[in-house]
Amino acid sequence: MSEAKGTVPVATISALGLTQIIGYGTLYYSFSILAPGMAKDLGMSLEQVFGVFSASLFVGGLSAPIIGKQMDRIGAATVLTIGSMLSALTLALCAWSPSIVVFALAVVLIEVASGMVQYQAAFAALVESDPKTASRSITYLTLIGGFASTIFWPISAALMGYLTWREIYLAFAALNLFVCMPLHLWMARKGRAAVAAGTKRAREHVVGAVSPERRRGAMIVVSAAFAILGFTLASILAHMVPMLGDLGLGTAAVVVGSLFGPAQVLSRLINMIFGTRLSPPILAVIAAALMVVGIIILGVSGSWLPGAVAFAICLGLGSGINSIAQGSLPLYLFGSDGYGTITGKMAAARLALGAAAPFAFAAAMQSLGIGLSLFATAALGVVGMAAFASLAMTTRRGLVAAE
Template identity: 75%
Template sequence: MTQIIGYGSLYYSFSILAPAVAKDIDLTVAQVFAVFSASLFVGGLAAPYIGRQMDRIGAATVMTIGSALSALTLVLCAWSPSVAAFALAIVLLEISSGMVQYQAAFATLVEADPRSASRSITYLTLIAGFASTIFWPISTALMGYLSWREIYLVYAVLNLAVCMPLHLWIMRKDRLAATGGSRPVREHVIGAIPRERRRNTVLLLSVAFALLGFTLGAMLAHMVPMLTALGLGSAAVVIGALFGPAQVLSRLINMIFGTRLAPPALALMSAMLMVLSVIILALSGDWLPGAVAFSICLGLGSGINSIAQGSLPLYLFGSDGYGALTGKMAAARLAAGAAAPFAFAATMETFGLGASLIVSAALGSIGIGAFVAVAVSAKRSVVRAP
């Protein structure tokens, strides 16, 4: 519930409200999205600090505080009388988003029960994958009755009245368990990578997720314009819409059939699907089946990637310090994802769409190589372990 509201109100609603925001504060839509991308970058820089606080005071506590801050920053967005005030509000909104979205939710699940966390992460991403499906139509419908400022106020109430009480309940439940409640003492998960080799693996994994985040960010930001430029016309929107169902489908398949698949293999599969999607589009051009295959493969890869972001660090490094480690990796991934739309647009303008797709596929392929190296290292460590 809180992830659907968190992603729907703080992230997915922006694309629907952006044209009205641009008209109201006298900016172009492109400039409004530039502010949004800059805020994503700043939010990525804040991720390591947020991760450390999760380990220090508890992830559920951070989520409770984050819900209150999200509501406050949404009110600030609704009030903002100038471009500078709006830009500041959006930056603060993305920082508070890092306190309530996947990074924090995964850490909360790890704290609640480290041994079942990977399965819980799969369930969570499956359900939360419907955030865009739910909130895009809600935001569009509300635009017929309310201004964008009033819609942000409605979303502020949702975060304050629904998300914060639920996060508070989780926080209190975990504290009761920690102080001798009815639940048994939880065992920590020991990671596959020994501590002396952890630093290099964290760096390698951060690079891999960042490169795949760049590829995914570029494709999502330019999907419909790209497909339109290839000559697919009105079909571009329909083809792009296949991404969401494919994303949910991959999580459902993984939930049912992927229980025996180790997280390194899961991450590698997600990377290969995303790179394959870009290669398919580069080779197929305006061929309709090729564009459909591109959207579906990208959605399948993205869906599994969300699960890998939570389960792979737990598998490799264990549950101790999980928040701080995932915060570091989230910083690199979010920064790359924020830079991707502008970098891809500049490459398209200079070298053309075909060359841009080849560059994106090449970067993703380096990410695949990094995941292979991590998987080999983890396998060797498991074999050597007593």
């Protein structure tokens, strides 16, 4: 893989892979590990700390369309650069926070910064770099980024034995400032140099499969489908380990839950090797189907260990493919023009709805029980799967008619 025209931009993917691991690890995955220390230090309950986090996810969703428009206006790599600096500043603000109010404000700002440095922006940067190879590049990037939780969960837990959560956040701020920001700045300068040299003009445009007159309807369907699947996944992930314990798996719940991350990476590796002939709409259908099947298996099997293992693996496989579809499906349907704006609108619906998922699923488990809650969540996932299937059939008919 070289940087020549028509090939995957390996240097860009490598740089983004490192920054995605750091971005997700420091801004997202570490929070659940550090939350108990935050709660104790600030005199809050753990539920209140996670309530602040959920509110920040909602605000982050509202900011996503604005961030997406800026990507199209000034370039995704420039947004990534600014986002890295903002990530460092907000982590430092959170580490300093002398009160609950400042802490809550800092957590909200961290989530806004996250929208500028995580997958939404990284996918746009790959489209900006070379739309023709962006779908493959997104697959490679998600394969690397999938190791964020595997790396930063144990790192955060280990550091808690030596440092306070405030000191850890200061260290994480340094990673964003001194590792991520220079790499993003290099990408931004490289992109400007390519434009100045006239080497980027020939590879700047990809035409979407959806005709202009059907664009609005397709946008609504795909945004709703991703939001529904995001809600489904967030509902389960927020309660996975304690839910498995309540089902009767005991100490095995942690082991079963840990299978989710490797399954995500495995699905991306399989797709990278064998999935090149599958269109993004079909990938989205497969992702939804795997998540739904996994949830149904757990609902049926209950405390049966093999069933729980199958659930965690299916959910991880589906989640891994879904991450790829979030980047490749908008490019396939709507093309490269305005990609940042389009994905920003989709992210807004997905993040805003996903923010309510942990509370909604917790309430459902209390009133309906775990089994019925799982089946209700699976039914919701079927709706998302049906929406993706309708897109797959519609675009296929359109492509056949155009031939």
